[in-house]
Amino acid sequence: MVYADDTQVYAMYDPSASTQAIASIEACVSDIRAWAISNKVKINDAKTDILHISSRCRSKATAPSVQVGTADIKPVEGVFIDNQLTMSNHVSDVCRTALYALRSISQLRKYLDKTTTERLVHAFISSRLDSCNGLLYGLPDADIAKLQRVQNSAARLVAPPLPTRWLAPESLKDQTFNVESDVWSFGVLLYELTSNGKIPYPSIPNEEIREAIKQGNAKLQPDASTPKGMQNVEITKFATAPDEQGKI
Incomplete structure (x- = not known):
C-alpha cells in the first residue's frame, strides 16, 4: 500500500x-x-x-x-541547518530576528492598544517562533530556553502593566512567581480587607512604588483598627526575604 x-x-x-x-x-x-x-x-x-x-x-x-x-x-525559507544538525545557528537567528522586532514594537507600545499590539507580536514574533518549529524537537533545554525567553518577553509586552503594589520584591526583581510570592500577595489582600479597602503603601506615589518594593523600602503596617490576631497574620506576610515569609 x-x-x-x-x-x-x-x-x-x-x-x-x-x-x-x-x-x-x-x-x-x-x-x-x-x-x-x-x-x-x-x-x-x-x-x-x-x-x-x-x-x-x-x-x-x-x-x-x-x-x-x-x-x-515555494520552498521553506529561513531555516539554518548545520552539519551536525544541532540547529543552534537557526535558534540564534530566530532569537535575533524576533528580539529586533520586539524592540521595535516596544518603542511604539505606549501608542498602541492591546489588540493592535497582539497583532504585531503575532505577525513579527510568534510567527517567527512557530515557523518550522517541528525541526526543533529534541533540542537541548539551553536552546529551547532561548526561544522561551523571547516568548516570555513578547507576552510581557502584550500584557497589561503588572499590579506592582500587590507583588512581592522577588517578582518585581526577577519575574519570580511561586508559593512565597503568592503568600506575600495574600498578605496585601488581608491588609485591604482589614483596612476598609485602603490602597497598599498609600504614602508612596506610583512613580516610586516599584523601586521602593524592590529595594525593601516599602513597609506595609496593619491598620490600627485591625484585630490584634489578624495583625500577627499580616506581619508574617511582609518579611523582605522570601524564605522568611509566612506560610498559608
Whole structure:
C-alpha cells in the first residue's frame, strides 16, 4: 500500500543546471500525481512541501518553486541547518530576528492598544517562533530556553502593566512567581480587607512604588483598627526575604 502523503522525491543538482533539475522534478511529480489519480488516491497539491538545502559557502540564489498540479509550491525559507544538525545557528537567528522586532514594537507600545499590539507580536514574533518549529524537537533545554525567553518577553509586552503594589520584591526583581510570592500577595489582600479597602503603601506615589518594593523600602503596617490576631497574620506576610515569609 502506498499513501500519497508518504511520497517523497529527492534531487541533487548544480546551481547552473537548476532549470533542468526543476523540470525533471515537475515531470516526476506529474507522473506520480497521474498514477495516484488513476488509483483513486487524492494528492493535496497545496499541502505539498519543498525543502531546498544549499551551502552557506555558495552565493545566495533564489530558491526555486515547483509546479504541483495547479499549485505553485515555494520552498521553506529561513531555516539554518548545520552539519551536525544541532540547529543552534537557526535558534540564534530566530532569537535575533524576533528580539529586533520586539524592540521595535516596544518603542511604539505606549501608542498602541492591546489588540493592535497582539497583532504585531503575532505577525513579527510568534510567527517567527512557530515557523518550522517541528525541526526543533529534541533540542537541548539551553536552546529551547532561548526561544522561551523571547516568548516570555513578547507576552510581557502584550500584557497589561503588572499590579506592582500587590507583588512581592522577588517578582518585581526577577519575574519570580511561586508559593512565597503568592503568600506575600495574600498578605496585601488581608491588609485591604482589614483596612476598609485602603490602597497598599498609600504614602508612596506610583512613580516610586516599584523601586521602593524592590529595594525593601516599602513597609506595609496593619491598620490600627485591625484585630490584634489578624495583625500577627499580616506581619508574617511582609518579611523582605522570601524564605522568611509566612506560610498559608
